[in-house]
Amino acid sequence: MDDDKVFKALADPGRRMLLDRLCERNGQTLGQLCETMDMKRQSVTQHLGLLEQANLISTVRRGRQKLHFINPVPLYEVYERWIRKFEEGRLSLLHDLKQELERNKT
């Protein structure tokens, strides 16, 4: 899946709020999500479409209902690719600094 799509999908406060709503309560219908969003039903539908294209949500049909689930797998991949790498860099910098200072002491 495209990292670009994930970042673009996250670059909108309304879409981030939808993810928060699903994080609080997973598996909601469009109607349930609209109740807690200060937004037109049509806009919510559009935002959900973009989130689904980015694979940040998945949908499942249960009888006549379509349920929306948050899918954090792409977020995890972004974390692995873009965040953990930098954390590790910082930790190894501290590690080198410690080695250097301790060597100078003796």
Add this chain to the structure above:
Amino acid sequence: MTDKSASFVYVTYIRTTPEKVFEAITRPEMARRYWGHENVSKDWRPGSGWQHIRTDEARTVDLVGEVIESDPPKRLVISWANESQKDDPDQYSRVTFDIEPQGDLVKLTVAHDDLQPGSGMLNGISKGWPHVLSSMKSFLETGQGLGL
């Protein structure tokens, strides 16, 4: 009546074949390389048991359950409980793996149903699955899992 209303649905797209994904779940020598555990069953047929065994020296059994449905390489449904809670039917949740080819990718959907809201299991799996699935994707695409 125990509340088992909580569900999660995870989706990942992997550049591989459905057969490889099915094997990555069911073959111990593959699962150990990206999951830190092996999934072990004598035949992965409906009615057979399965165990989720840590790949350390103690070979601790963390999870147990039964195979409910098996249609390789498209679908696998298993029940799922902590080993320590295996005698309590209320503690069993259900995991469904759906594997479908989409062009040159495979769409893997993992649905985890019948979870108790607020339970330790729910908390554990909601942290665990994103990592396991990212690690499986990395393993199948590059031969390297993520550190677990």
